[in-house]
Amino acid sequence: MPALEIVLVPALSDxxxxxxxxAAxxxxxxVDPGEAAPVEAALAERGWKLTHILNTHHHADHIDGNEALKAKYGATLVGPKAEAARIPDMDVTVAEGDTYDFAGHTAQVFDTPGHTTGHISLYFADSDALFPGDTLFSLGCGRMFEGTPAQFxxxxxxxxxxxxTTYIYCGHEYTAANAKFALSIDGDNDALKARAKEIEEQRANGEPTIPSLLGQEKTINPFLRADDPAIAAxxxxxxxxxxxxxxxxxKGKDNF
Known part of the structure; x- marks a missing residue:
């Protein structure tokens, strides 16, 4: 089966x-429509009809478009079982160990608490695509609003x-700021320095830095390397x- 076509749609401020x-x-x-209008415009531009809405967590900047999109297209709303009380009108709820079939493409569901206690991430193996919401960013992770360090x-x-080979389609364009923090604690990392320069060029050209590649993130994202002695030191x-x-x-990033 051909991989999913994935289109990045900027919304709100970042x-x-x-x-x-x-296509078949x-x-x-x-995924995570923080507002409806940009989604409607992107659909109309391509002649596509919305059939599903997938939510990773309850924050308004990820779900505020749900109601209008559901009303306009009759889309099926899928989201985290643990946040059923905080995301209105979900049709399907999913949790760790579940899979969800979207048009023959299987989404593997992970419970990924930390940013919120009920956060989930969705992984489509056939498309090498991970949708982690605000759990994982390029060179960063979400703020720990509700969970514990152990959970996160x-x-x-x-x-x-x-x-x-997994591509990370995260919830925000925070990469440039994340790179500055990463360099402040891992400034001798040549791969990080090279990526930071690339990020600077991408942003100067008005290009998104997302998706990022998980294999690269494993070597340059300090939040994925808390078990690396160099980061600990x-x-x-x-x-x-x-x-x-x-x-x-x-805590260092929160205060940076």
């Missing part, structure tokens, strides 16, 4: 919404186990448990 299109059936899903680190290590935690190192990295 959100990314994604259209997933199956014409089915089209949207477990979520990130879960996603880190996916194949290096950089945040003053040599020999510490990775959960404590992750917490220190997250």
């Amino acid at each position: 959100n990314y919404v994604y259209l997933l299109h199956d 059936s014409g089915a089209t899903a949207v 680190w477990d979520s990130l290590t879960k996603l880190r186990k996916l194949p290096d 950089a945040v003053g935690k040599p020999g510490a448990d990775p959960v404590d190192v992750f917490a220190a990295v997250r």
Whole structure:
């Protein structure tokens, strides 16, 4: 089966919404529509009809387009079982270990708490595509609004186990700021320095830095490397448990 066609749709000030299109059936899903208008415009431009809405978590900048899109297209709304009380009108709820069939493409569901307690991530192996919402960013991770460091680190290590060929379609264009922080604690990393330069050029040209490649993120994203002695030392935690190192990295970014 051919891979899904994935279209990045900018929304709000720095959100990314994604259209997933199956050419054979014409089915089209949207991931985390923070607002409806850009989605409607992208659909109209391509002559596509929305059939599904996929949510990763309950924050308004990821679900505020749900109601209008559901009303206009009659789309099926799929989201995290653990946030059923916080995302209105879901038709299907999913959780860790579940799969969801979208037009013959199987989404593997991971519970990835940390940013929110009920956050999920969706992985389409046949398209090498991961939709982690605000759990994982290029060179970063989401703020820890509701979860614990242990939960968040477990979520990130879960996603880190996916194949290096996986593309990360995250919820925001935060990469340039994340790169500056990453360089502040990992400035001798040549791969990171090269990627930071590329990011600078992409943003100067008005280009998105997303998707990023998981194999590369594993070597340059400090939030995925809390069990790396170099990162532990950089945040003053040599020999510490990775959960404590992750917490220190997250606190460092919060205050950067």
